[in-house]
Amino acid sequence: MTETVLEIDRVSKSFGDNKANDAISMTLGKGEIVALLGENGAGKTTLMSILFGHYMPDEGCIRVHGVDLPPGKPRAAIHAGIGMVHQHFSLAPNLTVLENVMTGTEKLWSFRSETGRARAKLKSLAERFGLAVDPDARLGDLSIGEQQRVEILKALYNDARILILDEPTAVLTNLEAETLFATLKEMARQGLSLIFISHKLDEVMATADRVVVLRGGKLVAERRSAETSRDELAELMVGHRVARPVREAHQRGEPVLEAAAVSVRVDGVDRLKEISFRLHAGEVLGIIGVSGNGQTVLARLLSGTLARSSGDILLYGEAIGDLSVADTVAAGIGRVPEDRTHEGAIGEMAVWENAVLERIDEPRFSRHGLVDRKAAVAFADTIIRDFDVRGGGPLTRTRLLSGGNMQKLILGRNLAERPRILIAAQPARGLDEGAVAAVHARILDARKAGTAVLLISEDLDEVIGLADRIQAIVGGRLSPPVSADEVDARALGLMMAGAWKKEAA
Amino acid sequence: MRFERREHRPLALVILTPLLAIAAALALSGILIAAAGAPVLEAYWRILVGAYGSRLSATETLTRATPLMLTGLAAAVAFRARVWNIGGEGQFYLGAIAVAAVGSQLLGNAPGYLSIPLLLITGAVAGMILLIIPLWLRLKFSVDEVVTSLLLNFVAVLVVSMLIDGPLKDPLAFGWPQSQAVPDVAMLPKLVFRSRLHWGFGIALILAFVIHFAQSRTVFGLKSRAAGLSPEGAVFAGVPLARTLLLVACVSGGLAGLAGAIEVMGVKGYVTTDLSPGFGYSGIVVAMLAGLHPLGVVLAALFTATMFVGADGMSRALKIPSYIADVTVALSLITMLVAVFFAQYRIRR
Numbered sequence: 047m048t049e050t051v052l053e054i055d056r057v058s059k060s061f062g063d064n065k066a067n068d069a070i071s072m073t074l075g076k077g078e079i080v081a082l083l084g085e086n087g088a089g090k091t092t093l094m095s096i097l098f099g100h101y102m103p104d105e106g107c108i109r110v111h112g113v114d115l116p117p118g119k120p121r122a123a124i125h126a127g128i129g130m131v132h133q134h135f136s137l138a139p140n141l142t143v144l145e146n147v148m149t150g151t152e153k154l155w156s157f158r159s160e161t162g163r164a165r166a167k168l169k170s171l172a173e174r175f176g177l178a179v180d181p182d183a184r185l186g187d188l189s190i191g192e193q194q195r196v197e198i199l200k201a202l203y204n205d206a207r208i209l210i211l212d213e214p215t216a217v218l219t220n221l222e223a224e225t226l227f228a229t230l231k232e233m234a235r236q237g238l239s240l241i242f243i244s245h246k247l248d249e250v251m252a253t254a255d256r257v258v259v260l261r262g263g264k265l266v267a268e269r270r271s272a273e274t275s276r277d278e279l280a281e282l283m284v285g286h287r288v289a290r291p292v293r294e295a296h297q298r299g300e301p302v303l304e305a306a307a308v309s310v311r312v313d314g315v316d317r318l319k320e321i322s323f324r325l326h327a328g329e330v331l332g333i334i335g336v337s338g339n340g341q342t343v344l345a346r347l348l349s350g351t352l353a354r355s356s357g358d359i360l361l362y363g364e365a366i367g368d369l370s371v372a373d374t375v376a377a378g379i380g381r382v383p384e385d386r387t388h389e390g391a392i393g394e395m396a397v398w399e400n401a402v403l404e405r406i407d408e409p410r411f412s413r414h415g416l417v418d419r420k421a422a423v424a425f426a427d428t429i430i431r432d433f434d435v436r437g438g439g440p441l442t443r444t445r446l447l448s449g450g451n452m453q454k455l456i457l458g459r460n461l462a463e464r465p466r467i468l469i470a471a472q473p474a475r476g477l478d479e480g481a482v483a484a485v486h487a488r489i490l491d492a493r494k495a496g497t498a499v500l501l502i503s504e505d506l507d508e509v510i511g512l513a514d515r516i517q518a519i520v521g522g523r524l525s526p527p528v529s530a531d532e533v534d535a536r537a538l539g540l541m542m543a544g545a546w547k548k549e550a551a
Numbered sequence: 552m553r554f555e556r557r558e559h560r561p562l563a564l565v566i567l568t569p570l571l572a573i574a575a576a577l578a579l580s581g582i583l584i585a586a587a588g589a590p591v592l593e594a595y596w597r598i599l600v601g602a603y604g605s606r607l608s609a610t611e612t613l614t615r616a617t618p619l620m621l622t623g624l625a626a627a628v629a630f631r632a633r634v635w636n637i638g639g640e641g642q643f644y645l646g647a648i649a650v651a652a653v654g655s656q657l658l659g660n661a662p663g664y665l666s667i668p669l670l671l672i673t674g675a676v677a678g679m680i681l682l683i684i685p686l687w688l689r690l691k692f693s694v695d696e697v698v699t700s701l702l703l704n705f706v707a708v709l710v711v712s713m714l715i716d717g718p719l720k721d722p723l724a725f726g727w728p729q730s731q732a733v734p735d736v737a738m739l740p741k742l743v744f745r746s747r748l749h750w751g752f753g754i755a756l757i758l759a760f761v762i763h764f765a766q767s768r769t770v771f772g773l774k775s776r777a778a779g780l781s782p783e784g785a786v787f788a789g790v791p792l793a794r795t796l797l798l799v800a801c802v803s804g805g806l807a808g809l810a811g812a813i814e815v816m817g818v819k820g821y822v823t824t825d826l827s828p829g830f831g832y833s834g835i836v837v838a839m840l841a842g843l844h845p846l847g848v849v850l851a852a853l854f855t856a857t858m859f860v861g862a863d864g865m866s867r868a869l870k871i872p873s874y875i876a877d878v879t880v881a882l883s884l885i886t887m888l889v890a891v892f893f894a895q896y897r898i899r900r
Contacts, residue, residue, distance in 0.1 A: 407770065
């Protein structure tokens, strides 16, 4: 056992009746990477906030190198060498990288600026850990991945020896996430200690030395990642066996939605280039790709919020022009948007309002411009009951629902109408294991009932698990379809890298 | 110490919030009254008496509240949909001058049942046009309407100033810059005999209820709220963003223009450049005090008018400046904003 740098000793914290942390004890060794695994609401973020001094614990204490850390004082935590990388970065977009890193480190009443020294220190840190970033770039101009690098550098600049990362990959693309984990491993190799919060099993298995599982505010298990398995962790995290639902063999029907050489140009850039696909009733067609390759544009096009610049879209065999949102809703196309908190639902509105907003002009929900509130609330009630939306009723503000429940609401308002087509963009992104299983089960149910599902996703497991046929999207082009039974993760990875182009040529 | 958003706002809290805010504002301006050397409680008593002590003063307060209700509604409707209409003052003046122009030049002696509705619509349309310009600029070129609508106030006031010193100048006004008057038949009938209180008050009150109904019950209300809260979410749900915001702008600008029209047709009969002691700007304060609720606007306008009218009485009786009213209204806005914050958040250690 290596030297222990951090000790969390029986820490408890309650919010009202809710015990967010219940006597949690754990340790962290020098040069170790520990993953804190748990579903949303398991108490991971609360524990880390206590560690960093954002919250006062009700009971228990934290020791760094054997010395008690005064509770509730972020400054003391920084001083003790703890650095925090927040999920939502605490950086100023209008300052440069260097200014951001230096913020809070200089004395308020000092005339001499330490820019020169700071620049040198930043440069050496960046080189040492392979975190290349231009110190004079304006933060707002950087990509999310680069911004995260700055946030890490800022912690290192404050001489952090213990780094806490709150769901570091939630905002990253797959590629950025891989780079991040390589960096984290390098940091551990150089003697830093890291805790990262996650609910993604794959990255936990791949990166962490040790896994601590939280559930309902309690520490339920601790495993060395070499001695556990994905399935065991999933079971520990959720509390019961979760099997992601399995796709059954099933006869597909007529083609219902076709694209023939469709191109989309946004702000003068071709985002989709002559893509073609044919979606049949009763099948799931997976469109897989790394983000930024046109998935968002494709989802928007088919959801009716973006116009095509050339090519034909055929709906039920007939060529149609551009789809408007009203057309899609009227034509029985259900839509699950990629960004559920901005597009899928309006947080400040009530659940019932979000349930009916896209159909508010239908006579069952409004007459002569007056909202039939009773009918709308009843519709929301049906969704809540049938799709197991928890955390509130029809009158609850939607923002108060968890991500998973919000997604069930969005899925529900589409599937309750038995759509003939469902466009699902990243339907399980950011959801915890239990919610992912629920969402997947719903999609497969819809497929069984004859709905044609277009699944746009960057999650390999999701696509392999749900799709009958798969097409990869790379640089705005779509590969020819392959049958899901004939490919494995490796072959798909090659497709996502654009390998099919050579075959076609 | 940190702030947490309340998940549920109890009804009692929602009702108590503005009352507490106003109490706090009164307490704070009490310090100023005391510093001016007057007894605080008596000063407030004088304000009440000054505002409601006689038939004349009560009708005067309601007359003063009328344009405030309309400009307050204009701001509330726009702000709810996140259309930042700061141009109420300009819309007020444009509505007023349009009524004076049409009323004095075109209508001749048309009967009241024709000319009154026609002039009200004229004023509203003038106000609408002045708000559609900045909104169009926002939709087309993403120009911030806070700036454009604010600056158009000065344009509008200068145009009015030019017209009443030029083509619309009243030749019988002894050289004063004042517009020609609308015919007497086109004036709004009095609500109370031998007072200045006119039917405009009733119109404003009815409109407040109509707007409340529209916002809470109609499809348009739902869509405009969605457009304001989240443009992306509204677009995804198929709400036509530009058309919805344009309609909101028409309602908002129309209300402010109507305020100007009603002030001309109800009180003065003609336009001068001091027709409005800042009704357009005070409307914003009124709307914020009301938490953007249309029925709250009625109460907030009454409160503001009470302070302004009553402060004159207090000033005369106690020999302290009537500017105390401005201070109290301004303070109440600040305390209201603080109170709204505490209604939405709670303190947690």
